[in-house]
Amino acid sequence: MGLDVLAAEVATRQRFAHLERPTERAHRELEVGGEYQWRREGELHLFNPKSVFKLQHATRSKRYSIFKEYTAAVDDQSERLATLRGLLRLRPAEGGPIPIAEVEPASAIIARFSTGAMSYGSISAEAHETLAIAMNRIGGRSNTGEGGEDADRFTPDANGDSRRSAIKQVASGRFGVTGEYLVNADDIQIKISQGAKPARAASSRATRCTRGSPRPGTRRPASASSHRRRTTTSTPSRTSPS
Numbered sequence: 001m002g003l004d005v006l007a008a009e010v011a012t013r014q015r016f017a018h019l020e021r022p023t024e025r026a027h028r029e030l031e032v033g034g035e036y037q038w039r040r041e042g043e044l045h046l047f048n049p050k051s052v053f054k055l056q057h058a059t060r061s062k063r064y065s066i067f068k069e070y071t072a073a074v075d076d077q078s079e080r081l082a083t084l085r086g087l088l089r090l091r092p093a094e095g096g097p098i099p100i101a102e103v104e105p106a107s108a109i110i111a112r113f114s115t116g117a118m119s120y121g122s123i124s125a126e127a128h129e130t131l132a133i134a135m136n137r138i139g140g141r142s143n144t145g146e147g148g149e150d151a152d153r154f155t156p157d158a159n160g161d162s163r164r165s166a167i168k169q170v171a172s173g174r175f176g177v178t179g180e181y182l183v184n185a186d187d188i189q190i191k192i193s194q195g196a197k198p199a200r201a202a203s204s205r206a207t208r209c210t211r212g213s214p215r216p217g218t219r220r221p222a223s224a225s226s227h228r229r230r231t232t233t234s235t236p237s238r239t240s241p242s
Contacts, residue, residue, distance in 0.1 A: 044080045046073075113140035117169055117189070119147030129153065129163045141166035141186060148176030154184045 038045045054070035057063075077086035115135060120128030122145070132153070135142040144165040153163040168185035170177050182188060 044082050046082050107139065111139040113138065114167060115140075115142045117143040117145040117167070119145035120149075121147045125150075128165075132163045132165045133157075133161045135166070136162040136164070143167040143189070144169055146171040149181060149184075151180055154180070 035043065038048050051070060051073045054066060054073060058067035058070055077083065081087060113135065115131050118128070118131075128147075132142040134140075142165040144167065146169055149165055149168065153165075156162050164184060166186040167189060168181060168187070169189045169191070170182075171191050
């Protein structure tokens with residue numbers, strides 16, 4: 001892409017903003033561009049208001065039939081393609097089906113499952129612990145995200161379930177990272193340098209950064225100066241404790 005392409009794009013947006021007959025788009029906002037955010041009149045996204053509603057409705061009502069409607073909306077790409085897998089067609093092997101003895105059991109496959117790195121502050125403590133319990137039950141791994149983890153979760157709950165997240169993040173040492181936190185990890189994800197989040201957090205009140213801390217007393221109040229020092233390009237890496 002060169003300056004000529006950039007100039008053409010700017011000129012196109014300029015024409016939309018200054019029409020000869022402005023009433024043609026009086027009911028619409030200007031297009032902001034981009035391909036990742038869902039738009040009412042944009043390209044198809046698998047996760048759209050309809051599919052998200054079906055998922056939420058199925059979860060709240062605990063109705064499997066509605067959940068199947070959700071999976072059909074996401075999985076069925078026979079008419080409108082949205083992912084790379086929708087462009088592929090499975091071709092049976094020439095030698096016939098793989099012997100079932102050579103196929104891994106489900107228990108071995110799900111042991112490689114892991115959740116996304118979501119801080120419990122971004123969802124809720126209940127949801128965060130539920131994900132950990134689910135992964136521990138099937139032998140998978142949940143991820144603490146940057147929010148740390150309360151030490152009470154290192155021991156089984158009243159039902160005997162483990163709420164411990166096997167994967168723990170170390171985000172510039174800001175989120176309750178202690179020795180106890182680290183030794184209760186199977187995998188440790190280290191962010192060598194932090195990205196844009198600290199700069200955004202610097203605009204938050206200090207009380208917001210300390211309220212609900214998973215490890216009381218291990219967080220310091222936020223300050224713009226302390227966060228600015230860490231605002232660099234994020235380069236995550238992964239290491240396993242010995």
